Amino acid sequence: MELVYAVCVGFMSACGIFLMLRGHTFTLVIGLTLLSYAVNLFLFASGGLTIGAPAVLNGSENYADPLPQALVLTAIVIGFAMTAFAVILAMRGRSDLGNDHVDGTEPFDRLAVEEKS
Amino acid sequence: MSLFDHLVIFPVLIPFFVAVALLFPSLNNSLAKQRVLTIAANILMVVVAFVLLLKVKDQGIQVYALGDWSAPFGIVLMADAFSVLMVCLSAILGLAVTMYASAGEDKNGAFFHPLIMFQLMGINGAFLTGDAFNLFVFFEVLLIASYSLMMHGGGKQRIQANIHYVFLNLIGSALFLFALGTLYGTLGTLNFADMADKIPLLSRNELLITKSGALLLLAVFGLKAAMLPLHFWLPKAYASTSAPVAALFAIMTKVGVYSIWRVHGVIFGDQAGELANIALPWLWPIALLTIAIGAISVLASQSLRVLCSNLVIVSVGTLLVTISLNTVQASTAGIYYLLHSTVACAAMFLLAGLIQQQRGKAEDRFVTARSMPQASILGFIFALLAIGLIGMPPLSGFVGKALILQSVTKASQAIWIWPLILGAGLITLIALSRAGTSLFWRTTGENTSALKGHPMQYLAIGLLVAILPLMVIFGGAVSNYAQLAAEQLNAGLSLQQLNEVAK
Numbered sequence: 001m002e003l004v005y006a007v008c009v010g011f012m013s014a015c016g017i018f019l020m021l022r023g024h025t026f027t028l029v030i031g032l033t034l035l036s037y038a039v040n041l042f043l044f045a046s047g048g049l050t051i052g053a054p055a056v057l058n059g060s061e062n063y064a065d066p067l068p069q070a071l072v073l074t075a076i077v078i079g080f081a082m083t084a085f086a087v088i089l090a091m092r093g094r095s096d097l098g099n100d101h102v103d104g105t106e107p108f109d110r111l112a113v114e115e116k117s
Numbered sequence: 118m119s120l121f122d123h124l125v126i127f128p129v130l131i132p133f134f135v136a137v138a139l140l141f142p143s144l145n146n147s148l149a150k151q152r153v154l155t156i157a158a159n160i161l162m163v164v165v166a167f168v169l170l171l172k173v174k175d176q177g178i179q180v181y182a183l184g185d186w187s188a189p190f191g192i193v194l195m196a197d198a199f200s201v202l203m204v205c206l207s208a209i210l211g212l213a214v215t216m217y218a219s220a221g222e223d224k225n226g227a228f229f230h231p232l233i234m235f236q237l238m239g240i241n242g243a244f245l246t247g248d249a250f251n252l253f254v255f256f257e258v259l260l261i262a263s264y265s266l267m268m269h270g271g272g273k274q275r276i277q278a279n280i281h282y283v284f285l286n287l288i289g290s291a292l293f294l295f296a297l298g299t300l301y302g303t304l305g306t307l308n309f310a311d312m313a314d315k316i317p318l319l320s321r322n323e324l325l326i327t328k329s330g331a332l333l334l335l336a337v338f339g340l341k342a343a344m345l346p347l348h349f350w351l352p353k354a355y356a357s358t359s360a361p362v363a364a365l366f367a368i369m370t371k372v373g374v375y376s377i378w379r380v381h382g383v384i385f386g387d388q389a390g391e392l393a394n395i396a397l398p399w400l401w402p403i404a405l406l407t408i409a410i411g412a413i414s415v416l417a418s419q420s421l422r423v424l425c426s427n428l429v430i431v432s433v434g435t436l437l438v439t440i441s442l443n444t445v446q447a448s449t450a451g452i453y454y455l456l457h458s459t460v461a462c463a464a465m466f467l468l469a470g471l472i473q474q475q476r477g478k479a480e481d482r483f484v485t486a487r488s489m490p491q492a493s494i495l496g497f498i499f500a501l502l503a504i505g506l507i508g509m510p511p512l513s514g515f516v517g518k519a520l521i522l523q524s525v526t527k528a529s530q531a532i533w534i535w536p537l538i539l540g541a542g543l544i545t546l547i548a549l550s551r552a553g554t555s556l557f558w559r560t561t562g563e564n565t566s567a568l569k570g571h572p573m574q575y576l577a578i579g580l581l582v583a584i585l586p587l588m589v590i591f592g593g594a595v596s597n598y599a600q601l602a603a604e605q606l607n608a609g610l611s612l613q614q615l616n617e618v619a620k
Contacts, residue, residue, distance in 0.1 A: 032287055039294040046298040078257045082287055096276045104277040
């Protein structure tokens with residue numbers, strides 16, 4: 001289980017980082033969302049993975065570490081708020097600047113120019 | 118328990134309740150009421166911060182266990198001399214900023230006052246918190262308020278700079294959580310005192326993971342502090358936002374520096390066994406490079422606000438130098454310089470706002486333009502601030518820099534630090550004289566149409582400027598307190614001590 005879990009988190013972060021390197025706010029938002037999901041899963045795993053055990057210190061022998069779950073809960077709430085803000089900002093930037101590149105202007109693309117002429 | 122016992126949490130609660138109150142329709146619809154309430158709240162915060170300062174001086178470190186749950190599982194707030202000093206700084210800065218903005222800047226967009234309050238809550242919380250996860254939470258509180266504040270007033274340039282700022286910080290937050298997860302995985306705790314206790318006990322194969330977590334954390338704090346090479350967002354962000362917001366942001370980079378101090382200077386400090394001072398080999402060259410590149414950018418700046426943003430980067434570099442020297446004396450000098458540079462840079466941003474307002478279309482760019490209607494008084498304040506920022510006597514910049522130079526004891530370190538800090542001072546002198554001459558003397562005729570400064574704006578700047586000579590006149594008291602702060606910081610606190618103080 002650990003291996004599958006680790007691969008999932010790693011793959012998701014890799015995808016997130018790849019998307020974030022694209023330089024457009026749309027892909028940036030998607031990339032950030034993926035990265036924040038990866039972060040949440042990672043935080044879950046930081047207390048150790050347990051199956052079929054409650055995250056409560058109820059006196060039983062077997063319980064999952066409750067602290068990471070509290071951390072994840074906070075991180076999810078903050079992550080959603082931030083993503084919502086990022087989406088609105090990206091839309092505002094798109095409408096004010098006329099394109100969705102993070103620098104406000106599309107970089108000069110020689111291939112595109114050659115194709116036109 | 119009396120109210121006095123709950124004093125530690127007040128710097129977080131006051132801005133929170135005021136911000137929530139400001140959102141109610143009866144207050145939200147009247148700008149005049151909002152101004153009165155925020156300024157009153159800020160004055161109250163200054164008073165609370167100073168009472169807390171005296172309390173820490175008399176009774177030592179104050180620990181406040183929220184809900185009376187003891188650490189490491191409960192959340193604690195910890196007020197030692199350093200954090201209280203920073204809370205004082207943010208309270209004074211908040212007061213100046215709200216006073217300046219109340220002269221009309223707050224009309225340009227919605228929710229200015231509540232956002233300022235939320236940001237102050239985040240800043241104070243970040244200084245007072247006793248564990249790493251709450252540091253993250255308060256970082257997010259101050260960041261999300263700053264995202265909206267930066268766009269206050271709108272405009273293409275602001276949106277564009279804001280996109281960089283927001284997305285970089287969001288990536289920083291994700292990395293922050295990765296780092297926290299890594300540290301929690303090996304240490305099993307995120308409480309600062311408990312972390313410091315557990316790091317020497319780590320087993321061999323956990324060391325590497327902990328180290329990667331700690332260095333990831335350094336990158337995150339470095340991004341917030343604008344240390345090289347993560348500083349590219351800063352000049353554009355600070356230069357395109359409005360004057361009061363930029364002035365408040367002067368303390369934001371210091372939040373990053375403060376966190377580096379607390380986490381990498383103390384938790385991973387001298388007593389951390391095999392992981393002792395892991396950040397130092399990185400911090401040392403980065404700090405020097407930050408000063409060098411910052412100084413070059415100062416020289417290349419085309420407008421006063423960009424110049425001032427680059428001065429912020431230089432001051433961050435100087436502070437990182439004092440952290441990497443890793444002695445109590447250097448920390449004392451660093452804390453003194455931190456207070457000075459934050460106040461001076463914030464005042465300069467406010468002044469740049471006034472200059473921009475009075476020069477009309479030329480804004481604060483170094484070009485020939487019509488003269489300002491109040492050029493003489495603005496020029497006088499500019500000269501005072503320039504003396505402070507350059508580090509010339511008699512203002513606090515000189516004392517701060519002298520303390521830092523004095524704290525360098527090894528010749529091998531002095532070879533690098535002395536020329537860089539003094540050279541950066543010289544470059545600042547050149548750049549600021551050039552800025553002053555072109556802003557105030559290269560003029561073409563009278564400018565009658567521009568807006569004159571509001572008395573409140575001058576009062577706000579005066580409040581900040583007055584601190585510079587006061588820090589020299591009461592230099593003994595301030596540096597003694599800075600030394601107390603450095604000693605408390607360096608000594609650290611074990612979990613047992615923490616829980617004893619909390620009782």
